[in-house]
Amino acid sequence: MGGMEDILREAMRGFGFGGTGFGENGHAQHRGRDLLDEIVIDLKDAFFGTTHTIKFTSAVKCDKCDGNGTSDGKPAPACPTCGGTGFVHARQGFFAVETPCPDCNGLGKKIDKKCSACDGTGTVNKQRTLDVKIPAGVMDGARLRMAGMGEAAPNGGTPGDFYVDIHVRPDKRFERIGNDLLMHMDLDFATLALGGEIEIETIDDKKLSVKIPSGTQVGEKLRVRGHGMPTGRGGFGDLYIEIGITIPKKLTEKQKKALNEFSDTKPSKKGWF
Ligand SMILES: [Zn+2]
Ligand SMILES: [Zn+2]
Incomplete structure (x- = not known):
């Protein structure tokens, strides 16, 4: 195969277009069209990986003539x-x-008697189903390629490829930043000031207890190692918990008294913050 022919074949590829190149025997060889579809998944599906079955109609190789387009099924x-x-x-x-x-x-072929099923084209339209394996950790906007799963080529050439664009729906709880996840958690003043332990639910629905160090500030991000998204290389990103605060709208007399006592211990009248 010559360099020019490779370039010609490459130039003719592209979405929505079949191409013409030259087979090993020097005969004209057409390439089937590439197909493109898109799948929308949840972040949790992206975490675990999933399989989606898609149904569509496309040109497939004619069974009756084995793609040759001839009435006897032999190459023309x-x-x-x-x-x-x-x-x-x-x-x-x-x-x-x-x-x-x-x-x-x-x-490039002379077909005297055409196959009745495909009218000599070598392909027929058929309903197809395709199982698309979506790998764990897939990124939003990723394009998966399934080689040879596109449309069959006329003249018994190479079939096109099937491409699937993956869209990952934004999650209510977790924001994804690369392989890391970010979640928000509001805690009360006492827990932030004194420190403590809280329970969170991870992306894979596991309960996890997280230590809050004393003196944790609002806006601080606590890192929980290894509880982010799969990296695709066997590892996991990290989970970050962005700390917020809840201020009670009502206080009991006992709480008021305790807070007033706390307030009286302020080192200056300008306040703590
Ligand atoms: Zn000719
Ligand atoms: Zn046929």
Whole structure:
């Protein structure tokens, strides 16, 4: 296979387009169209990985003729006009140009008796189902490629690829930052000032107890190692808990007294903060 042919084939690829290249035997070889779909998943699905089944209709290889387009199902002989390349050379002024062969319409084959099921195209439209395996830790906007799962090519060529764009829905509790997760947690003044232990629920629904150091400030982010998203390399990102505060709207007399006593111990009249 020559370098020019590779370049030509690459240039003809792209979404929505089949391409024409040259097979090993030098015959014209078409490539099936690439297909593109999208799947929306939850963050938890992205954590565990999941499988989605999609249904669609696309061109598949004709069973009756095995993709050859012939009534007997055998490969058709090469077109004598173009010698099987699907192109003929013509002169335009000083330039030699290649145009699709008028005898075989660029197919490179001469089909005398067409297959009745596919009318000689070698492909038929069929309802298909595809199981899309979405890996754990998949990022929003990731594009998965399933080689050879696109449309079948006419003329028994290479099938296209199937691409799936993954969209991960924003989660109510966790914000994703790369492989890390960020959650918000409001705590009362006493717990922040004195320190303590709180229980949180992780993305995989596990209860986890987290130590709050004494003197924790509002806006501080506490890191819980290894409870973020899978990295795809066997590890996990971290979970960050952003600390907020809850201020009670009503206090009991006992609480008021305790807070007043606390307030009286202030080192200056300017306050603590
Ligand atoms: Zn031809
Ligand atoms: Zn057929």
